[in-house]
Amino acid sequence: MVDTQREIERKYEAATGDDLPDLTAVGGVRAVVDQGTAELDATYYDTADARLADASLTLRRRTGGKDAGWHLKLPVAEGVRDEIRAPLSDTVPAHLRDLVRSRVRGAALVPVVRLRSSRATRHLLDADGTLLAEISLDRVHAERLSGGTGTADWTEIEVELADNGDPAFLDKVDKKLRKAGVRRSSAASKLARALEETGGRPGPAAPGTHRPPTDTPPATAGDHVLAYVRAQRDALVALDPSVRRDLFDSVHSMRVATRRLRSTFRSFGTVLDRRVTDPVAEDLKWLAGELGVDRDREVLTEHLTRAVSELPGPLVGGPVRNRLRAWSDARRGGSRRRLISVLDGERYLCLLDALDALITEPPLLKAAVKDPGKVLTRAVHKDFHKVAELIGRALDLPPGHDRNIALHEARKKAKRTRYAAEATTPALGRPARALLTSMKSLQTLLGEHQDSVLVRDALLELSALADKARESSFTYGVLYGREEQRAAAAEAALPEVWRTLRAATPF
Missing domain, CATH: 1.40.20.10 (CHAD domain)
Incomplete structure (x- = not known):
């Protein structure tokens, strides 16, 4: 079975010893409910020359948490992605492989990064008990599996809007987090940060593949x-x-x-x-x-x-x-x-x-x-x-x-x-x-x-x-x-x- 979730989220930098800021004062929030801590283990797949990463696509197999399985994330707009899910299996599900076929072509999908995260989660609820957003503190350990040999550790805060929520609510949370001294993450995703901090992007693309063009303006x-x-x-x-x-x-x-x-x-x-x-x-x-x-x-x-x-x-x-x-x-x-x-x-x-x-x-x-x-x-x-x-x-x-x-x-x-x-x-x-x-x-x-x-x-x-x-x-x-x-x-x-x-x- 495959299902799709629209994911609207923002990511923030956090110091290693930080905890989640108090968000009870955010407009519309009446309760902040602790959801406990989950241990997540995700392996990200890509081609050897990072064709998915170059297109801001992520394909992972994750265990732990409430949504264990295969996840393919496709960009929709800044901060918005469609997450297509499939049940756990040993190999990439055929349906997800088909969705990246135009990028991958005949290249193999191989494990490139493993991310192990300890995720502390809280739910932001309104006066009726309706979920407004989920905020989590992720302590991440990244290990490069191919294209590099490095490791990296960091802590980040992730705020994800509830299904059918008003995106303007994220602005209210953003304002509160900034007042608390938290700044937006410069990385588009955990995978992007992991690649940069564990050996950078792979070398030149193989013949017949493409990378984003340079910023040199056209002249001729x-x-x-x-x-x-x-x-x-x-x-x-x-x-x-x-x-x-x-x-x-x-x-x-x-x-x-x-x-x-x-x-x-x-x-x-x-x-x-x-x-x-x-x-x-x-x-x-x-x-x-x-x-x-x-x-x-x-x-x-x-x-x-x-x-x-x-x-x-x-x-x-x-x-x-x-x-x-x-x-x-x-x-x-x-x-x-x-x-x-x-x-x-x-x-x-x-x-x-x-x-x-x-x-x-x-x-x-x-x-x-x-x-x-x-x-x-x-x-x-x-x-x-x-x-x-x-x-x-x-x-x-x-x-x-x-x-x-x-x-x-x-x-x-x-x-x-x-x-x-x-x-x-x-x-x-x-x-x-x-x-x-x-x-x-x-x-x-x-x-x-x-x-x-x-x-x-x-x-x-x-x-x-x-x-x-x-x-x-x-x-x-x-x-x-x-x-x-x-x-x-x-x-x-x-x-x-x-x-x-x-x-x-x-x-």
């Missing part, structure tokens, strides 16, 4: 493009556990990262050699397609559900909502299993390795070492004028199938130009930001139109299913007509919107 055109590529690669890797956990918007966010990478390779073909990037782009296109199997139908279902709810009652004939729900769920289970198999598959892992290699040894062309102002402006200018050409071509066509296709192509190009502007904003500043704003507006309008096309296709499919089941298809026809009106409104607004955006765009 190549620097700026690679910084953007690196950010999207990092997003892909970081989103992998969220997609596996089926968290809200994670699939969409990962899909966007693949699009940004593909767009960057195409837009900046004078900077990065497309003979190298094109095969990577093909695999990114494949991954985006796999990610989209559920997402596209999910978006259509949300839109149609909302549209049905807005119809007057007499216009809803037959089991429309049930039909829509069945249509939405038809492939959900199978496609979900397929997506997980994709993330576990060789092609996906090879894609991540290829992105690492591309960043480690980038296929830079001559323009990469030149002034970013000229090189990047030229690339963005080219993309923008392609959008203008496609918009003009679409507006010259009569309403119908061919215009729908032309507007869809213009939308895709606007999206690519938007990503190019996004990538060049650090170098080009205001002009790139202006273009980014314009392309977002254009993409929204063209997206409305394309959504109406896809919704109408879905309505035809739903209507055919209803007819086959001898159900009324009247409602689908009503919705189809409304979608036609939505598309017509977008097309009618496009010429004026485009003139305004073009006048405001400095390219």
